[in-house]
Amino acid sequence: MKKTLITLAVLAAATGVAQAQSSVVIYGTVDAGFVSERGGKAGTVNKIDSGIASASRIGFKGTEDLGSGLSALFVLESGFKVDSGSQEGDALFGRQAYVGLSSKTAGTVTLGRQYTPWYNTLSKVADPFAAGYSGSAKNLFPAATTRTSNTVLYTSPNFGGFDADVAYSAGNNGQESLVSSKIGRQMGASAGYTNGPLNARVAYNATSNEATAQGSARNWLVAANYDFTVVKAYAAYGVNKGANSSLRNNGNVDFYNTASRGGFSDDSTTALIGATVPVGPAGTVMASVIHVNDKSGINADANQFALGYSYALSKRTSTYASYAKISNKNNAGYTVGNNSNVGSGDQAFNVGVRHSF
Template identity: 85%
Template sequence: MKKTLITLAVLAAATGVAQAQSSVVIYGTVDAGFVSERGGVNGNVNKIDSGIASASRIGFKGTEDLGSGLSALFVLESGFGVDNGQQDVAGTLFNRQAYVGLSSKTAGTVTLGRQYTPWYNTLSKVADPFAAGYAGSAKNLFPANTTRTSNTVLYTSPNFNGFDADVAYSTANNGQESLVSSKIGRQMGASVGYANGPLNARLAYNTTSNETAISDAGSARNWLAAANYDFAVAKAYVAYGVNKGLNSSTRNNGNVNAFNYISAKTSDDSTTALIGATVPVGPAGTVMASVIHVNDKSGLNADANQFAVGYSYALSKRTSTYASYAKISNKNNAGYTVGNNSNAGTGDKAFNVGVRHSF
């Protein structure tokens, strides 16, 4: 009897160790609100929208300790619309993120699959006081071609006294590259950053091949330098992007003619600059503001300015309410629209108010 009890105790302890070394977490965000858009060709648009501040999603992530500082990891993440309950991209399952990899405490992390680009992580996590969400999202004016890539190998270095770097490589993996050229659909990117105390600064680069089976139009090249500094009473943000080559300045709305004119072609030579701030208000409130300017150097001078302000109030650690407003001034038939984290918008002005819950 005593031997049986000892055996059961040993098995229970071993099971507990195994569970501690491996974990799977279900997480997500449910975000919805009211959106009012003005200035577009369809007039005033009022609607219930999903993913305004942060895209609504459900995901699974897990890690397994392999010993000697090495671990396995995975992420599977799917987006959906709270307003209609549908997948945000029809016919897909884990359209937002889907990757697996190995991580070493001393050598860094390698992941394979569908992932965010280093350029987009710099924009959303370092450059934008709206974190790429709300009406003031920097995605309204910054290039829209560098968010995620499929078939990607991403290496992220360990942190060395505040410094870190990452490098990404991806291909279209559609069969054409093996028959014609390995450059078809190829994207490459990298970033390096420094974060220590109140300062967070990062420099990112992304290049996308324009080659097809019948032509080669070079590549789209995007540079982005961004920084924010926390002064305690406010956090200041600044960013500057350089965009060169065909498709280097694609618009969030896909260059749809959203206004009562034919939108100017997207530039193959432009810069995008941002200044902004977040200001804590009381124990749970935050004011957000930014100004963004697009300078089209292609000769069309299809410039644009965006002015945005927003407010978020944390009801708890997981739930917040928010309101935001943004206005874009398009020049020389530039066709930028005010959207949010998940949708491109229909006009040059938008107001939204909503609630976000994370779990």
């Protein structure tokens, strides 16, 4: 009850600010649908799920012009579950919470909880499903952190189509004084080029394994998409080295209901090819194929085939349907999830509605 009252108070206060200042905007997404999962130890699982195509959220963002090309900005974003009405996670603004300064000539610096450069490259450049639906690239690409807390992020201005960003995230996990301040520390960067129909980017992320004296988990990702008008083509290739570099997004659950599991690789690659095809004035077909090549000796490879369709009922509302199937080798244990949930089996179908405001 206390958490609910605090949430309502924050929303009410933010709404008052939004009415008083045009620089503050309230935005959000409400996404829910029917999901059918098969092929896991629980058998067939049918449910109403939240955040299938895009995570359900409500957010507040604002800017203030400070003069001379300088401005202040902030974002506060909270996730929730449409199927139950509950808050997503324990943190009130667990999705994003940052403040910063932006210069038209020098770039932008923000501090707080933010998306990593690696994840932005995966979701915005590499994946035709934009990390959502049953075809989400998150099903097979490693679980490099989506967001990091205690982060300082620098984003450069755009120079003739080129831009870059660099992020540093302190561990701050409560163990610094007992073990090492490097525990959980992350460093990431990306650089990209956009010119007309071409969008290309390379990203890197490193996570410290200081607690286990295993060095760092290192993830590289190269991605590009090109819009041919009649079809938009996507391609991506990732290299993952070091302990915990290839963690599954499902947490390596006991997928097969057996003591034998695929295990965690410390040397793998992940490749994707895909496309989106406009159909009529409001429809879009999405498709992708993803392959995981485990080079660690476990040989826990996997392939995912995915197909989806989205239809825009308006600028803010769309309906969708998608299906994906994963073929796991040697008990690899990857599962078909969506934008918000990891799934329970090796195949899933979903159909739903998404509204943005």
